[in-house]
Amino acid sequence: MLMYSFQVGVLGATGAVGQKFIRLLEDHPWFTIETLGASKRSAGKKYKHAAHWIEKTEMPARAADMTVQECSPEQFADVDFVFSGLDSSVAEEIERAFAEAGIPVISNAKNYRMHDQVPLLVPEVNPEHAALIEKQSFTEDGSGWIVTNPNCVSVPLSMSLKPLHDAFGIDSLVITSIQSVSGAGYPGVSSMDIVANVVPYIGGEEPKVETESTKLLGSLDEDSIAFEDFTIQATAVRVPTIEGHLLSVAAKLKGTPSLEEVKTAFTDWDNPIAELDLPSSPSTPIRLYEENRYPQPRIHAEREGGMQTAVGRLREGTVMDIGYVTMAHNTIRGAAGGAILNAELLAAKGYIS
Amino acid sequence: MLMYSFQVGVLGATGAVGQKFIRLLEDHPWFTIETLGASKRSAGKKYKHAAHWIEKTEMPARAADMTVQECSPEQFADVDFVFSGLDSSVAEEIERAFAEAGIPVISNAKNYRMHDQVPLLVPEVNPEHAALIEKQSFTEDGSGWIVTNPNCVSVPLSMSLKPLHDAFGIDSLVITSIQSVSGAGYPGVSSMDIVANVVPYIGGEEPKVETESTKLLGSLDEDSIAFEDFTIQATAVRVPTIEGHLLSVAAKLKGTPSLEEVKTAFTDWDNPIAELDLPSSPSTPIRLYEENRYPQPRIHAEREGGMQTAVGRLREGTVMDIGYVTMAHNTIRGAAGGAILNAELLAAKGYIS
Amino acid sequence: MLMYSFQVGVLGATGAVGQKFIRLLEDHPWFTIETLGASKRSAGKKYKHAAHWIEKTEMPARAADMTVQECSPEQFADVDFVFSGLDSSVAEEIERAFAEAGIPVISNAKNYRMHDQVPLLVPEVNPEHAALIEKQSFTEDGSGWIVTNPNCVSVPLSMSLKPLHDAFGIDSLVITSIQSVSGAGYPGVSSMDIVANVVPYIGGEEPKVETESTKLLGSLDEDSIAFEDFTIQATAVRVPTIEGHLLSVAAKLKGTPSLEEVKTAFTDWDNPIAELDLPSSPSTPIRLYEENRYPQPRIHAEREGGMQTAVGRLREGTVMDIGYVTMAHNTIRGAAGGAILNAELLAAKGYIS
Amino acid sequence: MLMYSFQVGVLGATGAVGQKFIRLLEDHPWFTIETLGASKRSAGKKYKHAAHWIEKTEMPARAADMTVQECSPEQFADVDFVFSGLDSSVAEEIERAFAEAGIPVISNAKNYRMHDQVPLLVPEVNPEHAALIEKQSFTEDGSGWIVTNPNCVSVPLSMSLKPLHDAFGIDSLVITSIQSVSGAGYPGVSSMDIVANVVPYIGGEEPKVETESTKLLGSLDEDSIAFEDFTIQATAVRVPTIEGHLLSVAAKLKGTPSLEEVKTAFTDWDNPIAELDLPSSPSTPIRLYEENRYPQPRIHAEREGGMQTAVGRLREGTVMDIGYVTMAHNTIRGAAGGAILNAELLAAKGYIS
Incomplete structure (x- = not known):
């Protein structure tokens, strides 16, 4: 099996999709959560105080004690890429800011799904669409980009x-x-x-x-x-x-x-x-x-x-x-789990480094 | 408003559809329940002891004290027609026996729905199909016939x-x-x-x-x-x-x-x-x-x-x-209520007398 | 049967309890809704545009076309008394204002239930407690008072x-x-x-x-x-x-x-x-x-x-x-219906005139 | 960690509790299912044809292809003990037959829970009650006995x-x-x-x-x-x-x-x-x-x-x-899982050999 080690961030970490990211990434062999981002209201609090946890499994101890950050690229300087579970009302602006700052965004939000150069990706269906990443112009050097997964249906x-x-x-x-x-x-x-x-x-x-x-x-x-x-x-x-x-x-x-x-x-x-x-x-x-x-x-x-x-x-x-x-x-295959599989595909294809 | 007075029987009276017939007929202006029929196991018991009542309204007092009869035409000699809420496993034989005995059957069972001379009737959709009754040959004089209502979908x-x-x-x-x-x-x-x-x-x-x-x-x-x-x-x-x-x-x-x-x-x-x-x-x-x-x-x-x-x-x-x-x-429009509306149409058209 | 004719108002008319008041009063033999009150956000709109109707029965046509008023006594000058389905966060102040303005309040809110001179009333349980009304001092002439019904449990x-x-x-x-x-x-x-x-x-x-x-x-x-x-x-x-x-x-x-x-x-x-x-x-x-x-x-x-x-x-x-x-x-016996029964009792006892 | 290797049977294998036993034992480190027992109606069929599987996980492949046996001790000659998920209507007789034949029974059925010499066992609550096994007289040599777990409440x-x-x-x-x-x-x-x-x-x-x-x-x-x-x-x-x-x-x-x-x-x-x-x-x-x-x-x-x-x-x-x-x-802690924990305790205490 391939082995990688990436530091990741989660945007929208307190929401339902964000929680699923945190649960699914708890023991992930390649991805380690480095930074959790949420709204201003949550920023500065410990995650365990900011989130109304609705998962059936225990809140992962490591995430519980992380301090939630605002969703701005500066707070995510140490991550290799971010997962976005942002609400569509804010995803457009924030995801673009991350991409323009050179931080890849693997998003579950709907905002960029129909964008011409953004892959809408299901690894078993259209893995070759990942190549669209190279056409994106969020940054001059191509370091920042957005990949989305489709609606849960x-x-x-x-x-x-x-x-x-x-x-x-x-x-x-x-x-x-x-x-x-x-x-x-x-x-x-x-x-x-x-x-x-x-x-x-x-x-x-x-x-x-x-x-x-x-x-x-x-x-x-x-x-x-x-x-x-x-x-x-x-x-x-x-x-x-x-x-x-x-x-x-x-x-x-x-x-x-x-x-x-x-x-x-x-x-x-x-x-x-x-x-x-x-x-x-x-x-x-x-x-x-x-x-x-x-x-x-x-x-x-x-x-x-x-x-x-x-x-x-x-x-x-x-x-x-x-x-x-x-x-x-x-909420797994149709949301957070699908996004994680996308990230794994993109890592294996060399888009994440 | 038209006014009639008919004595009716209910076949399959202890089942879910039969119970709905009994509830809907409790205060019916034209139809009065005269006889309740069910399986041998229930026959001879008071209805209140034979039925596991699942309706939200109280079991009608009059029905509660009626003695359940077997579903044979002889027990229903005093009715003008019967409603059938019989299970399809027994409806074919019993309904034919009633029709052949000259007792009209207004049935919710599926067995005769596709029969060539049996109207499958929804009063607002195909009231004219009621005329098929005249083509039925269960009895020589046309006194016994079957009319069905369709599946609840x-x-x-x-x-x-x-x-x-x-x-x-x-x-x-x-x-x-x-x-x-x-x-x-x-x-x-x-x-x-x-x-x-x-x-x-x-x-x-x-x-x-x-x-x-x-x-x-x-x-x-x-x-x-x-x-x-x-x-x-x-x-x-x-x-x-x-x-x-x-x-x-x-x-x-x-x-x-x-x-x-x-x-x-x-x-x-x-x-x-x-x-x-x-x-x-x-x-x-x-x-x-x-x-x-x-x-x-x-x-x-x-x-x-x-x-x-x-x-x-x-x-x-x-x-x-x-x-x-x-x-x-x-269970109302799609079953017992639909059958009762069929009976009302047939009464108004003169098929029941 | 006793017969009365009273004009009533409903405070908190767009909420769940308010809707139940409107449904239960639609055909009430004694009480006719004259005025509907709700928050500033709803005031000025037709009720049908202000309420997200959740009752199983059709919104009563008369209420649907009434213009919602703010919950201030001046808007309710024509009523004999009001039913209150107000949220407890606002009930204390508004109900007192109505009582002080000489408008009896029959309330489902919790705020005055434990007040010394306010009857907490269930007609079958403690009808004699209604006499406490006479001890209330919201107005000098005793014309304004509050009666409550208990929590739904x-x-x-x-x-x-x-x-x-x-x-x-x-x-x-x-x-x-x-x-x-x-x-x-x-x-x-x-x-x-x-x-x-x-x-x-x-x-x-x-x-x-x-x-x-x-x-x-x-x-x-x-x-x-x-x-x-x-x-x-x-x-x-x-x-x-x-x-x-x-x-x-x-x-x-x-x-x-x-x-x-x-x-x-x-x-x-x-x-x-x-x-x-x-x-x-x-x-x-x-x-x-x-x-x-x-x-x-x-x-x-x-x-x-x-x-x-x-x-x-x-x-x-x-x-x-x-x-x-x-x-x-x-929501009926334990809320709006209980309050209406309280009003009926109080009318029959002569407290409402 | 202690290590043992026991061959076990499951009585009542096609029922809801029996299915839970089969799922929980699929990868058990100590216990391997050797024989599945059910009613005469199921006996002789492959388990996958006899059971209406209601567990969320896949039916274990090994159990699926086992032929269901009747619940008589002769069919279970090769097991070290049996788990019983039998219905209480048959458990009394069958469990006694197994115990008398020298096959320990670890039962979820209610029948022997109040028996004087049968431990009603929850390992964290009363592990010392296991010693009652030694007082049982189903067999002369003490090789056959019954232990029960309590009702799920x-x-x-x-x-x-x-x-x-x-x-x-x-x-x-x-x-x-x-x-x-x-x-x-x-x-x-x-x-x-x-x-x-x-x-x-x-x-x-x-x-x-x-x-x-x-x-x-x-x-x-x-x-x-x-x-x-x-x-x-x-x-x-x-x-x-x-x-x-x-x-x-x-x-x-x-x-x-x-x-x-x-x-x-x-x-x-x-x-x-x-x-x-x-x-x-x-x-x-x-x-x-x-x-x-x-x-x-x-x-x-x-x-x-x-x-x-x-x-x-x-x-x-x-x-x-x-x-x-x-x-x-x-159905886990309160039934099959509780019985398995009982068996583990009894193995660790040396009652099973």
Whole structure:
């Protein structure tokens, strides 16, 4: 296994995504947290006093006693790069400031996902898009750059589409994403709204779901991504689950593959980054369940450390060619864990030094 | 308002649907329960000792003290017709026996829904299909017949499609139904399976959803129904809600109506049975919500006595022409209440005497 | 039945309790809402634009089109009295201002509950405490006064204790209240905290539960209440239910009644306000369930319009004399509905004119 | 660390507790599953075909391919002892048969818990009770015996009482246990009963809770246990949590310790089996939370592999001396994990060979 040693910072460290970064990095073999950044309100406090810890595991002792810094590049002079779990309301400005200061930003925020030179990266889907980093102009010497991971729905969507895209091509998709409350952060969704209920709307979600996968599955042109030309129609609803977004997908493919050929596309798919053996990489990135009643968010979202994408109920369709469900852990694979895997890929490819 | 007085029986009276019949009929202006039927195990007991009552309202005192009978026509000699909440495992045989004995059966069971001469009836959608009764041959004199109401998902689906069908025609539909636990009866879904979870499969549900609406929106031919020719692709999942199934619908219409025209189709739609002023008929059978976050099962399923179908999030689609969600109370509108409204329509049309 | 006609105002009209007042007063035979008051932020807007409506029933059309006023007495010149659903952070000052301006206040807020001359009133428990009104000195002529209803846990607690108090006397109580999320208002409890979880603490709740019932069951002295001398030890926890607080009660009584005598105390108890036949008065204020598995919040909280207190699992204890559970609807009986019943009692007793 | 190598059997292997045994034993350093036993219906099938697997982790591959045996001693000739996750309806007879055949039984079933010579064992509470094994007469040579672990509520109760018992003595307890659905097995509690609800009764639970802890904290006499003489009054309710029972405890102690002394009793308590360093032993068996809002079942039940008992909200009482809440994972610490820890203790003490 490759071995590196990098000092990292976490921006937005007190929020739900920031907490997940801190938990997942606690014993990371390559990355050590050097600096935690949050809002002015938290700056100057010990992390244990600044954060309302909502993770199931104990707050890591080392982070607990770190003093929270403001999110300005000067406070992060000692880090090799930063993870950003910033709220989108502040991410645009802060992330640019870090990149311009020569500090790479590996971000979970949405702000730069659609930027022409910013890779929207899922290592198993489009590792080659990492090369876009070289086109970024935040600094003259290229030392500062931004890489993003997609929305928590686009992760299982793009991962489940990847084998289909490679084998057949995608024509169009109709999906309904059935999303857990952790996707809205903390305190997020009111219990009065969601206990024993479904809310048929998640603000701003559907446009992200309808566009990000076409960039993720797009091809790298000279200095930007040529989006794939398929169309997605998305409906996003909230249900009272804690972790794991489940998507009901109806897909029209190119060509007319048989159901057996579609299954084979999933089972024969080769993980393009398997040989890198990255620390957070699941051994089976896409797990195809044969049992009708699987996958289920509460039971399966944490498989392989929350990094596996599940696919199930694969069957022929009547309007579209096929139907299936796919599910992934929205705050690990779909957020902090995805960003960490991105960092591992970028380290292995030599972009971080 | 029309006034009638009929004595009715309830088959499957101890089950979840049977209980709903008993509750909804407690103060019904036309129908009085005369006989309650259930399995051999319950027969001979007082209803209050035979039923594990799960309704939120008190068990009606009159029903509580009735002695449960076996479900054989001889025990129901004094009724004008029966409501059937029988389990499908026994409904086929028992309902036929009643019809052959000259006792009309208004059934919630699935067994005869696709029978050529049996109307699958939603009063606001296809009241004219009631005429199929005259083609039935269970008895020589036509005194015994069967009428069914559709699956609890097909009710809001067909009701929401009716205005679109009439105004434009339907080409195809991709839907995901997000269903509450009451749809599985009692004890039904294990809490271990569904608390804070989504189960992406409901046995036998999708084929019903994919076919029933094409019969409901079909046209009455000489002695059967010519099914409409649109296609439905359905995915049915279970979530931890109690009552109310919510459907995410993507619809391709005939013609290319604007979103405004589609909205107008809903708002200008005329309820074909409005003038009958049936006791269980909602004043607004289809309610179009403008607020993005509505409708919600826990908040809106009980509107208009649980008989209203809600539509919301109506918007242009990218793959199909439009997207919307629709929701109805699955055990009232989608089961017992729907059957009672069918009985009211049939009484008003003179089929019951 | 008595008949009155009063114009009323609602303070805190946009909040969760305020909304419940508006819903419950929609068709009230005695009280008509004349003015709605809320914070400066809402003042000047139509109610339908100012309130995030969370009730299951439609917003009453009349209220929807009323213009919200600031909560100052000048805006409420035309009302006979006001209901207060104000937050405790502002209730003290505003309610005093109304009382001093000669406008009676019937409040759900906690601020004046322990005030010497303010009745803490549950009509079935201590209707005679209403006479304390005459001792209040907010105005010289006695036209302005304040009456409060207790905390939502103290309502079923005091109601279930009343028959025991009258028959035997109470020595001490150990209770655990298992409370629904609506008790915290809207948005209140984060779904991340409570879905599939128990939170073993509710800020400020236990002291209220431990004191209010001793005032409620106290005796009216010349110009204040002599608290009863029993002791309560309370633990308050939150669970993912929507409405209905359920209390597990262990009670040491005075004397050593048999279980049968205790049962009889409940079943023979006479509702002291029965003969007034108040519009919101339940026909059976205390319902004793014999079935072990009852009462349950989701099933029984709405019985008798949400105004009934349920008692169940009555049994001999080992440490204390008896054990039982009691449950009531926390936002109806335990809040807005309780205040309305208080107003009805006060009208019937001639305090409102 | 001690090292042993034992072949074990699991009785009731397809049930919820049996599955937990199989998961927890998958990588156990001392115990290797040799034989799986279940009912006649399952016998002869591969485990993967016989069990409806409900664990969140993958079914262990080795168990999956084992052929299920009937629960008769002849089929278990090769094991050193068996774990029993049998239903109480069959456990009495089967466990006796195994003990009489010379196969030690470490059981989670309730049947022998109150047997005079059967230890009811929680290693941190009463490890010395293990010596009762020598008094058992199932076999002449003492090779067959039965050891049980207590009810899932009695585990956190007895563990939280142990420091109080040792420091002060217990006089009496009033407790309300707020229990998760997994306590009822699978399918167990109907979702219709428990989603957004509380059920105030769990059949047979309270008597167990009221007696077992007095045996656990009792003293070993010559050939039986002298029960401690304190009294428990228990109420057991069900809520929609998945794992983790939370108890609200009010305790009267002997003597009149200050709150500070009580806290010290917890923090200074020495785990009597710490020096054995058993594989499943938590490093902190009793964790005292200072934060009011902790412990919570969904967040903390899995701490230390689900083997830690949490205590929180420790405070002075008004009726009893103190109040606190305690919580433990009901299917790990309170069932299979507790039995495995018992086996580890018994191995370390030389009872298994």
